Amino acid sequence: MSAELISELVALLGPARVLTKKEDLIPYGFDGTAALNQLPRAVVFPDNAAEVSALVKIARARRMPVVTRGSGTGLSGGSVPVENALVACLTGMNRIRELDTRNLTLRADAGVITQKIFETADAAGLFYPPDPGSMKISTIGGNVAENSGGLRGLKYGVTRDYVMGMEVVLADGSICWLGNKCVKDVAGYNLRDLFIGSEGTLGIVTQVLLKLLPKPAARQTLLATYASMDAAAETVSAIIAAKIIPCTLEFLDRKTVQCVEDYARVNLPLDSEAVLLIETDGHPSAVADEAQQIEQIARANGALTVRKARDAAEAAQLATARRSAFSALARRRPTTILEDVTVPRSELAKMIRAVQAIALKHSLDIAVFGHFGDGNLHPTILTDERNAAEMHRVELALKDIVDAALGLGGTITGEHGVGVAKKPFLKQQLGENSHALLKMIKQSLDPLGLLNPGKIFDFPVQENHTPKT
Amino acid sequence: MSAELISELVALLGPARVLTKKEDLIPYGFDGTAALNQLPRAVVFPDNAAEVSALVKIARARRMPVVTRGSGTGLSGGSVPVENALVACLTGMNRIRELDTRNLTLRADAGVITQKIFETADAAGLFYPPDPGSMKISTIGGNVAENSGGLRGLKYGVTRDYVMGMEVVLADGSICWLGNKCVKDVAGYNLRDLFIGSEGTLGIVTQVLLKLLPKPAARQTLLATYASMDAAAETVSAIIAAKIIPCTLEFLDRKTVQCVEDYARVNLPLDSEAVLLIETDGHPSAVADEAQQIEQIARANGALTVRKARDAAEAAQLATARRSAFSALARRRPTTILEDVTVPRSELAKMIRAVQAIALKHSLDIAVFGHFGDGNLHPTILTDERNAAEMHRVELALKDIVDAALGLGGTITGEHGVGVAKKPFLKQQLGENSHALLKMIKQSLDPLGLLNPGKIFDFPVQENHTPKT
Numbered sequence: 001m002s003a004e005l006i007s008e009l010v011a012l013l014g015p016a017r018v019l020t021k022k023e024d025l026i027p028y029g030f031d032g033t034a035a036l037n038q039l040p041r042a043v044v045f046p047d048n049a050a051e052v053s054a055l056v057k058i059a060r061a062r063r064m065p066v067v068t069r070g071s072g073t074g075l076s077g078g079s080v081p082v083e084n085a086l087v088a089c090l091t092g093m094n095r096i097r098e099l100d101t102r103n104l105t106l107r108a109d110a111g112v113i114t115q116k117i118f119e120t121a122d123a124a125g126l127f128y129p130p131d132p133g134s135m136k137i138s139t140i141g142g143n144v145a146e147n148s149g150g151l152r153g154l155k156y157g158v159t160r161d162y163v164m165g166m167e168v169v170l171a172d173g174s175i176c177w178l179g180n181k182c183v184k185d186v187a188g189y190n191l192r193d194l195f196i197g198s199e200g201t202l203g204i205v206t207q208v209l210l211k212l213l214p215k216p217a218a219r220q221t222l223l224a225t226y227a228s229m230d231a232a233a234e235t236v237s238a239i240i241a242a243k244i245i246p247c248t249l250e251f252l253d254r255k256t257v258q259c260v261e262d263y264a265r266v267n268l269p270l271d272s273e274a275v276l277l278i279e280t281d282g283h284p285s286a287v288a289d290e291a292q293q294i295e296q297i298a299r300a301n302g303a304l305t306v307r308k309a310r311d312a313a314e315a316a317q318l319a320t321a322r323r324s325a326f327s328a329l330a331r332r333r334p335t336t337i338l339e340d341v342t343v344p345r346s347e348l349a350k351m352i353r354a355v356q357a358i359a360l361k362h363s364l365d366i367a368v369f370g371h372f373g374d375g376n377l378h379p380t381i382l383t384d385e386r387n388a389a390e391m392h393r394v395e396l397a398l399k400d401i402v403d404a405a406l407g408l409g410g411t412i413t414g415e416h417g418v419g420v421a422k423k424p425f426l427k428q429q430l431g432e433n434s435h436a437l438l439k440m441i442k443q444s445l446d447p448l449g450l451l452n453p454g455k456i457f458d459f460p461v462q463e464n465h466t467p468k469t
Numbered sequence: 470m471s472a473e474l475i476s477e478l479v480a481l482l483g484p485a486r487v488l489t490k491k492e493d494l495i496p497y498g499f500d501g502t503a504a505l506n507q508l509p510r511a512v513v514f515p516d517n518a519a520e521v522s523a524l525v526k527i528a529r530a531r532r533m534p535v536v537t538r539g540s541g542t543g544l545s546g547g548s549v550p551v552e553n554a555l556v557a558c559l560t561g562m563n564r565i566r567e568l569d570t571r572n573l574t575l576r577a578d579a580g581v582i583t584q585k586i587f588e589t590a591d592a593a594g595l596f597y598p599p600d601p602g603s604m605k606i607s608t609i610g611g612n613v614a615e616n617s618g619g620l621r622g623l624k625y626g627v628t629r630d631y632v633m634g635m636e637v638v639l640a641d642g643s644i645c646w647l648g649n650k651c652v653k654d655v656a657g658y659n660l661r662d663l664f665i666g667s668e669g670t671l672g673i674v675t676q677v678l679l680k681l682l683p684k685p686a687a688r689q690t691l692l693a694t695y696a697s698m699d700a701a702a703e704t705v706s707a708i709i710a711a712k713i714i715p716c717t718l719e720f721l722d723r724k725t726v727q728c729v730e731d732y733a734r735v736n737l738p739l740d741s742e743a744v745l746l747i748e749t750d751g752h753p754s755a756v757a758d759e760a761q762q763i764e765q766i767a768r769a770n771g772a773l774t775v776r777k778a779r780d781a782a783e784a785a786q787l788a789t790a791r792r793s794a795f796s797a798l799a800r801r802r803p804t805t806i807l808e809d810v811t812v813p814r815s816e817l818a819k820m821i822r823a824v825q826a827i828a829l830k831h832s833l834d835i836a837v838f839g840h841f842g843d844g845n846l847h848p849t850i851l852t853d854e855r856n857a858a859e860m861h862r863v864e865l866a867l868k869d870i871v872d873a874a875l876g877l878g879g880t881i882t883g884e885h886g887v888g889v890a891k892k893p894f895l896k897q898q899l900g901e902n903s904h905a906l907l908k909m910i911k912q913s914l915d916p917l918g919l920l921n922p923g924k925i926f927d928f929p930v931q932e933n934h935t936p937k938t
Contacts, residue, residue, distance in 0.1 A: 102706065102815035125712070147655045158653060161630075176902045181813035183843040184627060184883035186616045186666050187891070187898050188907050188925060193662035197655050214712030237571065243594070243683035283755035290752075344650035346571035374652040414653035422656070429656050433645045437914075438657050444913035445906075456657060 008058045009044055009086075013051060017092070019043040028087050031072040031079045032134070033421055034335050035385045040067065040081035045092045049167050049175050049206040052088060056204070057173040059086050065453045068200040070111060070139030075338050076419030078146060078199045082453050090141050093206065096120055103181050104212045105164060110141025110205050117210065126212040129156035129247075132415070133326060141205050147197030149415030151322065154373030155247040155281075156213075158415065160196045165209035168195055171202075171446040179209060194441070199417050200452035202445045216247075216281035220291035221315035223307045224298040225272035229253070231302040232274035233349035236372050238297045239278075240345070244290050248279035249373030250322045253352070256329060256369040256380075257321075263328035266321045272304060276372065277322045279315075325369045326380070333365065333382035337394060340422075341405035342376040342414030354404040355379045361400070362393040376414035402428070418456045426457060477527045478513055478555075482520060486561070488512040497556050500541040500548045501603070502890055503804050504854045509536065509550035514561045518636050518644050518675040521557060525673070526642040528555045534922045537669040539580055539608030544807050545888030547615060547668045551923050559610050562675065565589055572650050573681045574633060579610025579674050586679065595681040598625035598716075601884070602795060610674050616666030618884030620791065623842030624716040624750075625682075627884065629665045634678035637664055640671075640915040648678060663910070668886050669921035671914045685716075685750035689760035690784035692776045693767040694741035698722070700771040701743035702818035705841050707766045708747075709814070713759050717748035718842030719791045722821070725798060725838040725849075732797035735790045741773060745841065746791045748784075794838045795849070802834065802851035806863060809891075810874035811845040811883030823873040824848045830869070831862040845883035871897070887925045895926060 009018045019025060020042045029039045041064070046052045059066045068088045069079035081087055093109035096116070100106070101124055108117060114135040121128040131150035132138055138148070144166065149158045165179025178192040179185070195203055226232045232251055239246065252260065252268075252275045261268045268275060276298070280290040291308060298306045309315035330336040343351045352368055355377070359366035370377040379401055383394050402412050402425045412418070412425045427435040435457065442449070442459050449459045478487045488494060489511045498508045510533070515521045528535045537557045538548035550556055562578035565585070569575070570593055577586060583604035590597045600619035601607055607617070613635065618627045634648025647661040648654070664672055695701040701720055708715065721729065721737075721744045730737045737744060745767070749759040760777060767775045778784035799805040812820045821837055824846070828835035839846040848870055852863050871881050871894045881887070881894045896904040904926070911918070911928050918928045 100813075100815075103813045104709070147659075149653050153653055160659070170902075170906070174902045176906060177900065178903060180880060181878055182811045182845075182880045182883065183814065184618050184622055184811050184840070184845050185880040186618075186884055186886050187880045187882050188887060188895055188904070189671070189910055190616075190629070190662050190666050191903070191906055191910070193659050194910075197659050202658070214709075214714065217712065240573070240683075243686065245683065283752060283758065285754040285758070286752035289754070342651045342653050344569075344572045344574075345652065346569075371653070376651075376653050409650055411649060411651045411654040411656045413656050414651065415655055417655050418657060426657055431646065433639075433643045434647060434660070435657070437639070437645060437660055440913045441658055441660070441663075441910070444909045 005058065005062055005064065006042065009042065009055060012054050012058065013044055013046065017045040028069070028089065029081060031074040031077060033075055033077040033080065033419070034337050036077040036080045036420060038081045038083060040085045040087040043087040043089055045089050047092055049169055052169045052204055052206050053173040053175050055086070055088060056169055056171070060171070060173065060448065060450060063448065063450065065450050067452050068204045070142035071137045073134035073138045074142065074146060074419065075340070075416040076413065076421040078417050078419035078455055080420060088204065091139060097207070099124060100181070101126070105181050106210045106212055107207065108140055108210065109207055111139050114138050114140055114143055121212045122215065125215050127215040128162065128210060128212055130159045130162055133323065140208055144196055144205050144208055145198065145200050146417040149371070149374070149376065151250055151371065152247045153371055153376070154249050155245045160193065162211045163192060163196055163208055164211050166192055166195060166205050167207035168203040168205050171448065171451050181209065199419060199455050201442060201455055202451065218284040218287040219279060219281040219315065220287050221309040221318050222278045222291060222294055223318045223321070224276045224278065224303040225269050225305045226274040226303055227272065229274045229352050230349055232276050235276060235298050235301040235303065238301055239294060242293055242297060244280065244293060246278050246280045246294070246373065248277060249371070250277040251275060251369060251372040252322065252325060253368040255367035256325050259328040259332055259367065260321050260324055263331060264320055264324045266317050268321055269305060277318060329367050329380050329382060333384055335383045335385040337381040337383060339377070339379040339381065339398065339401055340413045340416040341401055341410055342374065343405055343408045343410035345373065345375040347408040347410065348372060348375050348377070351377055351405060351408055351410070355401060358397050358400045358404070362397040364393055364397050374414065420455060423457060474527065474531055474533065475511065478511065478524060481523050481527065482513055482515065486514040497538065497558065498550060500543040500546060502544055502546040502549065502888070503806050505546040505549045505889060507550050507552060509554045509556040512556040512558055514558050516561055518638055521638045521673055521675050522642045522644050524555070524557060525638055525640070529640070529642065529917065529919060532917065532919065534919050536921050537673045539611035540606045542603035542607045543611065543615060543888065544809065544885040545882065545890040547886050547888035547924055549889060557673065560608060566676070568593060569650070570595070574650050575679045575681055576676065577609055577679065578676055580608050583607050583609055583612055590681045591684065594684050596684040597631065597679060597681055599628045599631055602792065609677055613665055613674050613677055614667065614669050615886040618840070618845065620719055620840065621716045622840055622845070623718050624714045629662065631680045632661060632665055632677055633680050635661055635664060635674050636676035637672040637674050640917065640920050650678065668888060668924050670911060670924050671920065687753040687756040688748060688750040688784065689756050690778040690787050691747045691760060691763055692787045692790070693745045693747065693772040694738050694774045695743040695771065696741065696773055698743045698821050699818055701745050704745060704767050704770040704772065707770055708763060711762055711766060713749065713762060715747050715749045715763070715842065717746060718840070719746040720744060720838060720841040721791065721794060722837040724836035725794050728797040728801055728836065729790050729793055732800060733789055733793045735786050737790055738774060746787060798836050798849050798851060802853055804852045804854040806850040806852060808846070808848040808850070808867065808870055809882045809885040810848070810870055810879055811843065812874055812877045812879035814842065814844040816877040816879065817841060817844050817846070820846055820874060820877055820879070824870060827866050827869045827873070831866040833862055833866055843883065889924060892926060
């Protein structure tokens, strides 16, 4: 990369918002995904869409790839740079622009922390449901890029279900606004939904218009423990069959329970094969009624214990058991690889058994937790990336897990994205024709392949891709 | 079009499934939209995706446009043929393929009638919420192509919110399956949502996988009448502010009430300026509580009368008042032009006043009804297409209505689609850059412009577009 390019970026943003020294670049070489790391050439901090547009044009003129990131909490390598990339870090774009209580919308810059959106809505008696595990530090732009899920997916859906509009900078630097405050809008193709979950490969989302809900008036949290995973699975089926859609229906396996208890001390019984965390919310009498039914269903399906939170503090403690699962597991071995397969809900017990068999087959330490109600599993491989032999077995196990999920009609990623980690498996899921369709879309929106290259699929890189030096 | 092309189609489908005589073609020259009519060159009735693929390839080889249709109930001209088009009518593809009660999904051919999907779900204790006005005759494929709305949009969303997957035939004849039964799936770009609402211009949807909900256990219907539209609007705001999201929140203006009463005799008070039809559903005690709150709110905001249905029969009668609005209005003058603008909910009262002023300005008979909770208005112009002078005033009024909606942050179409009717206004809403983006997508998926040409926007037609004769 020429010194002129840096000069142009400094002229645009000022020296404080352009990092080029190796020690400054290091934190931007990785995200939350194990074993991925690549230093970028420079990191810039734009303040608004006009600056993003300008820097995209500067990079494009020299065929320099642009990799967008927020807080870098991603779990599929979606924001890990490629060589010589310019990283656009949007964390400085962190203003909430508007809270419209009449239309129940909130407009925010892409760099706003997810938790701040939740809290701003909450303070106005409103509710932003998507709650990815990293919400205390993740940015809303990252959530939109990855279409993040969370613990409330079963009843409330995922990030996509709350994006009404967005400002997006395209590969040629043009700025588009997609969507509006209308609850219904069928004017033209739905391009907003195309950008959601496109992992920074089609455009750079700089602002989002979010839909909010009235805050549920009541909530009840329950924790049930089981001697077998099948009994837990039967409980979930019976709850749905009883026409109850809880907002949260999470599970932890024995290994996860042990790690969580060791880490967070929340009085989980260590001898249970499965723990379900269940939350129901809504109208107070509906919640009371549903909580009672859930308790009965859990007991009728062989729960060892059922704990109903007596107050908000106890509910928070029970939720902590699930929310701390990843951190608790991460303490056990040097490297934590968090899988994200999802299957139709009816196949979940089969999928869990398949993971247990795969752990045995490859002699690996795999804990399992996840969103039972969504069929979204997080088999978590506890390993050590310095151990080449073990890492080879991890590779084989990952492939087996993906094969098992696809064999059950599932997906290779429920909420973490394809990024780099799942790229080898995407065609197997989508089939030749659908996979080719993705590339047609990429070709039309980013023909030079400069936006977050190497993510989701390999896209032909132009000969002049390598920056001039 | 050469005789060989017809021979090829007959060889593919048999003579009974290929119509070419003028008298047979007439019913396929129009849809539910006033004043649009164009005879196709032929109509074919494929039975499955493989036949759709084959006919697309036959048409493509001769650069013949393909226009897909179901029952032809569209209200924006989305299925009106162009000259020399081959119409693919999918009404013969009408099988429900699977009802999966464990995963709450239903898979159906594109030609299945919407009502049949609702009834099949209902019989299993499940619920398919989208209920477009034409659901008794519309096909699910048409609903997906137009992303149809309905009366339950406020609480339950629109067709898009219930499509988990689809089989689609692309412009080159290749067949793709997009989506699956997973509640969460972020593997690759969301192309399913791109095809939903693309009005047959990007591909031909041949099968859909739909999401179902547990059937709400209870429902309560109320009808409130008002001496002023503002009082009705205040009621709506107050209901939302009370954190109640009714499943239905519809309104009729005085003119619509009079026509409906004349047509359906449901005892509506003829002197009211506005009528609200409100339904709440869900858990029985929540419904009872909400219905009581709604009644109090309506009265506190000046309702003249509030009627609460005592039983399902009375509820059905009250809903008939709203469901028959279009038919009732259509009896009044020879030509009925149904507008479909939508504004943010907070702007709805302003928008209704704007429509009333526009009717006066252009001396037109305009009734207004629609989905108050969604901000989705149906100003209905009662006119006569044989009266050129009046039709000119209609043109001017339509433009004024669109200008007013866009001025309030609205959209030119909430649920009927762009089709031919709204094409002149699309760029005004989207802006230059977003409008150009649509064409980029079309260019990449249908570069010859053969799929439903002339809808949504004008796309450069190839020189060799005109079929060889």
